[in-house]
Amino acid sequence: MEAARRMEVIGSHLSASSGALAGAQDRPDDIVIVDAIRTPITRARKICVGNVLQPGSGALSSRVAQVRAGIPHTVPLSTVNRQCSSGLQAVAHVAAGIKAGHYSVGIAAGVESMSLNAMGGGGGLPPEKNPKFIKGERKGAGVLLPMGITSENVAAKYGITRAEQAPPPPTGGRRGEDAFAAESHARAHRAQEEGIFDDEILPVRTRGCVRGLLRPSWAASRRSFKKGGTTTAGNASQVSDGAAATLLMTRESAAQRGLRPLGVFRSYAVVGVPPEVMGIGPAVAIPAAVGKAGLELGDVDLFELNEAFASQATYCIKELGLDAWKVNPKGGAIALGHPLGCTGCRQVATLLYELRRTGKRFGVVSMCIGTGMGAAAVLELCC
Amino acid sequence: MTATRSLSHGSWSVTAIHVEFSPFDGERVAVATAQYFGIVGNGRLHVFGRHAGDVADSSPAWQQRELRSFDTQAGLFDCAWSECHPHQMATAGADGVVKLWDLGAADGFPVADWREHTQEVSGVDWNLVSKGLFASASWDGSVKLWTPSAGVSSHTFRDHGRHPVYGAIWSPFSPGQLLSFSGDGTARVLDVNSPGAAIVLDGHGGAEVLAGDWDKYNHPVVATGCADGAVKTWDLRQPSRAIRLVSCWCTVMTTLPQLCCTRTSPQSVLPAPTKADALSEMGLVCQKPPVQTSKPFLGLVTNSANRIEQGQGQGQGSPRLLDRCVGHTEFVAGVAFSLFEPRLMATCAWDRRLCFWRSL
Numbered sequence: 001m002e003a004a005r006r007m008e009v010i011g012s013h014l015s016a017s018s019g020a021l022a023g024a025q026d027r028p029d030d031i032v033i034v035d036a037i038r039t040p041i042t043r044a045r046k047i048c049v050g051n052v053l054q055p056g057s058g059a060l061s062s063r064v065a066q067v068r069a070g071i072p073h074t075v076p077l078s079t080v081n082r083q084c085s086s087g088l089q090a091v092a093h094v095a096a097g098i099k100a101g102h103y104s105v106g107i108a109a110g111v112e113s114m115s116l117n118a119m120g121g122g123g124g125l126p127p128e129k130n131p132k133f134i135k136g137e138r139k140g141a142g143v144l145l146p147m148g149i150t151s152e153n154v155a156a157k158y159g160i161t162r163a164e165q166a167p168p169p170p171t172g173g174r175r176g177e178d179a180f181a182a183e184s185h186a187r188a189h190r191a192q193e194e195g196i197f198d199d200e201i202l203p204v205r206t207r208g209c210v211r212g213l214l215r216p217s218w219a220a221s222r223r224s225f226k227k228g229g230t231t232t233a234g235n236a237s238q239v240s241d242g243a244a245a246t247l248l249m250t251r252e253s254a255a256q257r258g259l260r261p262l263g264v265f266r267s268y269a270v271v272g273v274p275p276e277v278m279g280i281g282p283a284v285a286i287p288a289a290v291g292k293a294g295l296e297l298g299d300v301d302l303f304e305l306n307e308a309f310a311s312q313a314t315y316c317i318k319e320l321g322l323d324a325w326k327v328n329p330k331g332g333a334i335a336l337g338h339p340l341g342c343t344g345c346r347q348v349a350t351l352l353y354e355l356r357r358t359g360k361r362f363g364v365v366s367m368c369i370g371t372g373m374g375a376a377a378v379l380e381l382c383c
Numbered sequence: 384m385t386a387t388r389s390l391s392h393g394s395w396s397v398t399a400i401h402v403e404f405s406p407f408d409g410e411r412v413a414v415a416t417a418q419y420f421g422i423v424g425n426g427r428l429h430v431f432g433r434h435a436g437d438v439a440d441s442s443p444a445w446q447q448r449e450l451r452s453f454d455t456q457a458g459l460f461d462c463a464w465s466e467c468h469p470h471q472m473a474t475a476g477a478d479g480v481v482k483l484w485d486l487g488a489a490d491g492f493p494v495a496d497w498r499e500h501t502q503e504v505s506g507v508d509w510n511l512v513s514k515g516l517f518a519s520a521s522w523d524g525s526v527k528l529w530t531p532s533a534g535v536s537s538h539t540f541r542d543h544g545r546h547p548v549y550g551a552i553w554s555p556f557s558p559g560q561l562l563s564f565s566g567d568g569t570a571r572v573l574d575v576n577s578p579g580a581a582i583v584l585d586g587h588g589g590a591e592v593l594a595g596d597w598d599k600y601n602h603p604v605v606a607t608g609c610a611d612g613a614v615k616t617w618d619l620r621q622p623s624r625a626i627r628l629v630s631c632w633c634t635v636m637t638t639l640p641q642l643c644c645t646r647t648s649p650q651s652v653l654p655a656p657t658k659a660d661a662l663s664e665m666g667l668v669c670q671k672p673p674v675q676t677s678k679p680f681l682g683l684v685t686n687s688a689n690r691i692e693q694g695q696g697q698g699q700g701s702p703r704l705l706d707r708c709v710g711h712t713e714f715v716a717g718v719a720f721s722l723f724e725p726r727l728m729a730t731c732a733w734d735r736r737l738c739f740w741r742s743l
Contacts, residue, residue: 003423006477006503009522009547009566010422013593013610 028252031095032261032382036349038244038342039204046103047077048093050086050110051341053117057081058341062111071107081341084306084367085270085375086110087244088344092268092377094248104253109245110346112339116241119147119340142275143371148225148236150370151309154279155230158319160311177310181235181334183324184307188331196330196357200349235310240337244345261382263352266362267292268377270369279312281374282366283319289364289376300326300378301360304347306367307332316366329354343367348379355381397427399731401461401717407469408432409723411450414731415474417458426459427452428474430486431737451486453493461550463507467514471531475504481519483531499527499536506550512558522547526563526573540573542581549592555599562605564592570607572619582622587615711736 049062057079066077082089087110094106145153154160160177191197225231254261269288273281282305290297297320305327307313317327330350333343344367351363366376397416405411410433418424430451457478465471470486471494479500482493500521510516516537520526524545527536540551546567554560559575568589572582587609594608603619604626615625713733721727728740 007422010420012566013591 028250028255029099030251031098031248031265032251032254033091033246033248033263033265033348033352033379034254034259034261035247036200036244036262036345036352037202037246038200038346038349039242040201045075046094046097046106047071047075048090048097048106048108049077049079049341050081050088050090050108050344051079051112052081052083052086053112053114053119053340055117058111062109065111082270082373082375083370084308084338084340085344085369085373086341087346088268088348088365088367088375088377089270091246091248091265091345091348095265095268098248098250105247105249107245107247108345109243110339110342110344111243112341112343113241114239114339119239145276146225147278147308147370148231150276150278151231151236151311152226152229153277154309154315155311157277158280158315160314160318161230177230177235177314178232180307180310180314184310184328184331184334186331187329188335191330196354197350199353199357231309231311235334237306237308237333237338238336240339242337242339242342242346244342244349246345246348263348263355263363263382264380266378266380268375270373270375273368273372273374275372278370278372278374279309279368280315280319281368281372282306282312282376283316283374285374285376286316286320286364286366289366289378293362293378295362295378297322300362300364302329302351302354302358302363303327304351304363304365305332306338306343306347307334308338308368310334312368316368329358344375348377351379352381355379397735398458398733399716399735399737400459402719402729402731402737403462403464403717404719404721404723404729405464405469406466406722407464409721412719412729412737413462413464413472414717414737415459415462416731417460417477419458420733421458421460421477424458426455426457426474426476428455428459428462428472428484430472453484453491455482460504461506463509463517465514465517465531466509466511473507473509473517473519473529475507475519477503479504479521479523481507481527481529495531495534497529497534497536499539500525502547505548506552508550508552508561510553510558511555512553516558518551518553518561520548520551520563524548524565526551526561528575538575538578540578540581542571542573543567543569550595552596554597556597556602562595562597564595564607566591568592570595570605570617572605572622582619584617584622584625586624711738 047062047066049058051058051062054061059079062079063077066075067073078093080086080089080093087108090108090110094108097103098106155177248265249257249259251261251264267289269285269292271281271284271288273284286303287297290300303322303326305313305316307328313327313332316322317324336346339346344365347365347367351365355361355363361381363379363381364376365379366374368374397418398420399414399416400421401415403413405413412431414429414431415426416429417426429449432448432450455474455476457476457480459474460477461475463473465473472484472486474482474484476482479498479502481497481500481504483495485494488494500519500523502521502523504519504521506520508518510518515530516528517531518526518528524541524543524547526540526542526548528538529536540561540563543563543565544567546565548563548565551561551563551573554562554572561573561575562570563573564570568585568587568591570584570587570592572584574580584605584607587607590609592607592609596606598604598606598616604616605619606614606616608614618626711730711732711734715730715732717729717731719729721729729737730740731737
C-alpha cells in the first residue's frame with residue numbers, strides 16, 4: 001500500500017512532462033546529416049558542390065570528380081557559388097531539395113583550390129571594361145571592394161583595433177586582432193596535437209596549420225591593405241586548398257538504410273549587409289537562423305564562425321555577446337585556412353564532431369559573404 | 384567533466400537522491416541514498432572526503448573516500464549540513480522521521496530523531512542566518528521548524544493544505560523566511576514572524592512545483608522548477624507573475640529534483656567581465672527526453688546563468704545556458720555547488736553515481 005502510494009507520487013512527476021520548452025521535436029522528415037568529412041586544408045542522388053573561384057563555377061571539374069570517384073553517371077550534379085558560404089549553401093540546397101521531395105538522398109560538398117585559382121579578377125565586371133563601376137560614389141561600388149579593405153572598414157567603423165578592444169582570449173595573454181589570431185592558431189594546434197580532428201579528416205596530404213608563430217613576427221606583420229590599417233597576413237584567413245562533403249537524407253531514409261544520423265539540419269538563414277562592411281554578416285545571420293530554429297542564442301553550445309578576418313570575427317563575437325570559448329574551439333580559418341567554396345561544408349564537419357565529442361546539442365555554422373551577406377545554419381547533434 | 388564515484392554497494396540497488404557540500408569543509412560532501420528509487424527499502428547517509436594528501440593537488444580528479452556512513456530503515460530523500468556544527472547533519476526519511484546525525488558518534492545511531500510528520504519527509508534545510516534552526520517539508524502537507532535541542536517542532540506551517548510539500552528552503556537574507564513548494568502547483572514564501580501572511584507564487588500552470596531556491600545575490604528573487612520542465616524566476620515584490628521563464632530545452636524535471644542557486648560569489652565565478660550587478664547561477668537538474676526508444680534516459684545537469692534586470696520584466700538579459708554536463712545514465716536527482724571552489728558542482732543520480740563537474 002505504502003509503496004504503491006509513493007510510486008504514484010513519484011510517477012506523477014514524470015508523466016506531467018509536456019515538452020513545451022523543447023526547442024525542436026524529432027520528426028521523420030527531418031533532414032539529417034549521416035556523414036561529414038573533409039580533407040586536411042592544405043596549401044597546395046544528387047550532388048551539389050559549392051565552390052567559388054573555379055572557372056564556370058567548377059561544373060566541369062566537379063562532374064569529372066564525381067565519375068572518377070566511382071559515383072555512377074546516373075547521379076545528377078550541380079554546382080553553387082555563393083562566395084564564402086558556398087559549402088553551406090550546398091548543404092542548404094540539398095536539404096531543401098530533399099524537403100521538396102525532388103530526391104531522397106544527396107551529397108553536399110564544397111571544394112576550393114586557391115593555389116590553382118587566385119582570388120580577384122573582377123568577376124565579369126573588370127574595371128577596365130566598365131570604368132563606371134569603380135567610381136566610389138556609385139551605388140554598387142562597394143561590391144567590388146577587395147575583401148581586405150572590407151576588413152579594414154569593419155575595424156575602423158566598429159573600433160576593432162589591432163592592439164586592443166578584443167575580448168581577452170581564455171588561453172592567451174595577447175590582446176586585439178592579433179590575440180584573436182594567435183588564439184585561433186593555439187586552438188587549432190592543440191586540437192591537431194590531441195588528435196581531435198581525426199574523426200573529420202580523410203587523410204590526403206597535409207602540411208598542417210602554421211605552428212608557433214611568435215610575437216615578434218606578429219608585431220612585424222605588414223599591414224596588407226591600408227596604411228595604418230590593422231589587417232595583416234597574420235590575422236586574416238589563409239589562402240588554402242581543401243574539400244569537404246556531407247551526406248544528407250531524411251531521418252526516415254537513414255533509419256531504412258540502417259545509418260546513424262550524426263546531426264540534424266535545423267535551420268538556415270542568409271541576410272544582406274552593406275557590401276563595404278561585409279564582415280558583419282554573421283552578427284545578423286546568426287540571430288536569424290537561431291530564431292528560425294525556435295531557439296535563443298543562449299541555447300547554442302558551439303559556434304563555428306568563419307574567421308575571414310580577425311576584425312570581423314571579433315566584431316561578431318562582441319556584437320552577439322558570445323562566450324569566446326564557445327566560438328571555434330578547434331581554431332578557425334586564420335589557422336586552418338579558408339578555401340572559399342569548401343569552408344561551409346568543412347565547418348559542418350568540424351562542428352558536428354565537436355558537438356559529439358563534448359556531448360553538446362546545438363551548434364551554429366556561420367560566415368560572412370563577400371559582396372555583403374551573412375549566412376548561418378543551426379545544426380543539432382543526434383544522440 | 385571531472386572524476387566520478389560510484390555508489391554501488393554489493394547487490395544493493397541504491398539510488399542517490401541528494402548531494403550536499405559541507406559549509407565548513409570544502410573537501411566534504413554528503414549524499415543521501417535510498418534503495419529501489421526511493422519506493423521501498425532502506426536508506427543510507429554517506430559522507431565523502433577528499434584524500435588528505437591531495438588537498439594541494441589542483442588536478443581535476445577528485446579521489447573521494449568514504450569517511451562515514453549511517454544506515455536508516457527507510458530511504459533518505461534529503462540531507463542538510465548543520466550551519467553551526469561542522470559534524471552534524473539532518474536527514475529526511477521516507478518513513479516521516481527527521482533525524483540528526485553526528486559524524487563523530489561512536490555508534491551508528493542518530494543523535495536525535497523526530498517523529499511528527501505523518502508521511503514521507505521530502506526535504507530538510509538548515510537556516511543560514513539563524514543557525515540553530517532547520518526546517519523540514521513533508522508529503523503530509525506541512526512544513527515544520529526544529530531546533531536540535533528541543534524534542535518537538537517549534538512551529539508548523541500548513542499553508543499547502545494536504546498537498547505534498549517537496550521542500551522548504553530558508554532565505555539567505557531574512558532569518559524568518561522560507562520558500563516552500565508543493566504539489567498544489569504553488570510556491571509560497573512563509574514567514575515565521577507573520578504566519579498566515581504567506582506570499583503565494585501561483586502561475587505554474589497547475590503543474591507540481593518540485594524544486595526551488597533563493598537567488599543568493601538578488602534579495603527579492605527566487606526560482607522554481609515544475610514537473611512540466613519549466614523553470615521560472617520570480618520577484619517577490621511582484622509575486623503575481625513570473626519575471627522570467629528559463630527556456631532550457633530540457634523538458635522534464637526529475638522526480639525528487641533539485642534546483643540550486645550558487646552561494647559562491649558570481650563575480651568570481653564568471654570568466655568574462657559582465658554586468659556583475661544582477662547575475663547569479665543556477666544548477667538545474669533536468670533530464671533529456673528519450674530521443675530513441677532503444678536508449679535509456681540520459682540524465683543531464685544544466686548549470687544556467689540567470690540574468691535578471693532589476694525592475695525590467697522583459698528585455699535584454701535573457702537567461703543563458705552556460706553548460707551541460709552529460710555523463711549520468713539515469714535521472715539526476717541532486718545537484719550542489721561547492722561553497723569553496725568556484726564552478727565545482729556535484730551531482731548524484733539514479734544511476735548510483737556521484738559525479739563532480741568543473742565547469743569552464
